Amino acid sequence: MSDQKSKNITPRAKDFAAWYQDVVLAGDMAEPAEIVKGCMVIKPNGYAVWEHLQRDLDARFKATGHQNAYFPLLIPESFLKKEAEHVEGFSPELAVVTVAGGKKLEEPYVIRPTSETIIGHFFSRWIQSWRDLPILLNQWANVMRWEMRTRMFLRTTEFLWQEGHTAHATEQEAYEETVRMLHIYGDVAEETMAMPVIRGVKTRAEKFAGAQRSFCIEAMMQNGLALQAGTSHELGQNFGRAFDVQFQSRNGTLEYVWQTSWGVSTRLIGGLIMTHSDDRGLVLPPKLAPTKAVIVPICRKDDERAMVMEKVDAIAGQLRALGLNIHVDAREELSPGAKFFHWEQRGVPVTIELGPRDVASGTAVLKRRDTGSKTPVPIGGIAAAVTAALDAMQAEMLERARVRLRENTVTANSFEEVTAILKDATAEKGGGKFVMTHLKDDPTVDAKVKELKASVRCIPLIDEYDGPGKCILTGDTVDRRVVVAKAY
RNA sequence: CGGGGCGUGGCUCAGCUUGGUAGAGCGCCUGGUUCGGGACCAGGAGGUCGGAGGUUCGAAUCCUCUCGCCCCGACCA
Numbered sequence: 351m352s353d354q355k356s357k358n359i360t361p362r363a364k365d366f367a368a369w370y371q372d373v374v375l376a377g378d379m380a381e382p383a384e385i386v387k388g389c390m391v392i393k394p395n396g397y398a399v400w401e402h403l404q405r406d407l408d409a410r411f412k413a414t415g416h417q418n419a420y421f422p423l424l425i426p427e428s429f430l431k432k433e434a435e436h437v438e439g440f441s442p443e444l445a446v447v448t449v450a451g452g453k454k455l456e457e458p459y460v461i462r463p464t465s466e467t468i469i470g471h472f473f474s475r476w477i478q479s480w481r482d483l484p485i486l487l488n489q490w491a492n493v494m495r496w497e498m499r500t501r502m503f504l505r506t507t508e509f510l511w512q513e514g515h516t517a518h519a520t521e522q523e524a525y526e527e528t529v530r531m532l533h534i535y536g537d538v539a540e541e542t543m544a545m546p547v548i549r550g551v552k553t554r555a556e557k558f559a560g561a562q563r564s565f566c567i568e569a570m571m572q573n574g575l576a577l578q579a580g581t582s583h584e585l586g587q588n589f590g591r592a593f594d595v596q597f598q599s600r601n602g603t604l605e606y607v608w609q610t611s612w613g614v615s616t617r618l619i620g621g622l623i624m625t626h627s628d629d630r631g632l633v634l635p636p637k638l639a640p641t642k643a644v645i646v647p648i649c650r651k652d653d654e655r656a657m658v659m660e661k662v663d664a665i666a667g668q669l670r671a672l673g674l675n676i677h678v679d680a681r682e683e684l685s686p687g688a689k690f691f692h693w694e695q696r697g698v699p700v701t702i703e704l705g706p707r708d709v710a711s712g713t714a715v716l717k718r719r720d721t722g723s724k725t726p727v728p729i730g731g732i733a734a735a736v737t738a739a740l741d742a743m744q745a746e747m748l749e750r751a752r753v754r755l756r757e758n759t760v761t762a763n764s765f766e767e768v769t770a771i772l773k774d775a776t777a778e779k780g781g782g783k784f785v786m787t788h789l790k791d792d793p794t795v796d797a798k799v800k801e802l803k804a805s806v807r808c809i810p811l812i813d814e815y816d817g818p819g820k821c822i823l824t825g826d827t828v829d830r831r832v833v834v835a836k837a838y
Numbered sequence: 839c840g841g842g843g844c845g846u847g848g849c850u851c852a853g854c855u856u857g858g859u860a861g862a863g864c865g866c867c868u869g870g871u872u873c874g875g876g877a878c879c880a881g882g883a884g885g886u887c888g889g890a891g892g893u894u895c896g897a898a899u900c901c902u903c904u905c906g907c908c909c910c911g912a913c914c915a
Binding site for chain 1: 839850872873874875876877906907908909910911912913914915
């Protein structure tokens, strides 16, 4: 394997943030919208990954009984104000429409930052009886949050996501829904994206504005920083009360519904990139790669071309028969080397190289994007070799990311230790860790952690450590270690 | 909102200090030779120098104002 570096990509070790941006651009995933502050254009390569994620998630939503629906982009400003915590949480980041049709609006609309409020309004119209429950909805939508600082995919003013919204008759049922969806997110992250996550609960200080309790999946990027990759909220009866969503129960009493909401966004793509990509560009796990393999023919003269292309077409045919999306790069104006770089930067999992020497020996050279390993394989066995390589790559990418997560997770038993561990970690230079320590779920404790420019990422659902211990700040007994880290 | 940086062909930038015919590399177009990890030669197209005002015989360059973008921090999927 060659050790040539891509000249348009800053090495990770030099500046992680610059590397990330370079990879997004070199992979032709997206670019800053430039004329629209904080927004991005998701280019076909990036959008194709989003479509794969959508398809996967959507199938899992449907399989658990959810239906898609669509609610308006614009929400009456007064709706946002109906839930006290919700308005407090979101008002700083709202974009507001005050003029429409050339006239000043009597009541401004906000561009949705999320849809709990407007959906609450309609739930109240749709729900009368326990027989109307549960309502299990999802919407694929764009939302807008006026952020002070944006980064492509990770945080943009406008982003794409799905938001699930459900209403239930009992708290228990709503709780089960919340956890069920959290696990769907965790499964997609791990199975499809090969991105290991920690499933956990947010502290009270970190939970969604208006929720009773928020669950999350937290991933670790290659610089050791945490990324909240998905959230699932128990809304309790907060929005039910705010929007008067009541139903008559079996025994005739009038009760507020128990709601949930849950979402993942195009941020997942940022997480995907920062989990797997390298100094040569994008690395996509096979299950998400829009193009599974590229075939690069190598030939000099026309007679060679005919001979090589015949084999190339045969191979492409074999692979396509398996349902794999295969691209043949037959451009005559580019050298093979240029093509290798081109597809490498775009993260295509497998490259198949085929030239006159291969034709003579009845083989093709198969190269894996993640390891860079090159293996000659008999043309007859190419289908099996490619599927094996794709499967192995998917599994090994997850395993490598798991090892990295494990190796960068440490325990600490005092605030001084936590401080020392996180002191030099930055997004640019790396060095981030997940620090497992005992902390009480108390906003004053979160505030103290914030002083380290870190946060309590979550209280893991599964305790893989030593159980209860004393909070390193308050001395209170808490039942397990929590994850403290610097985050995006 | 604070700190830093930047606006000059499609992209990356030089030129500005010391005003005087707008440049380079990459990319693009044409033709030819090439092709096992970013090919080469020849010819060619392409720019109201972010915008407005001012100084001057003359402004990319000096002055004033302004707009925008990126990066770093505080807020966040």
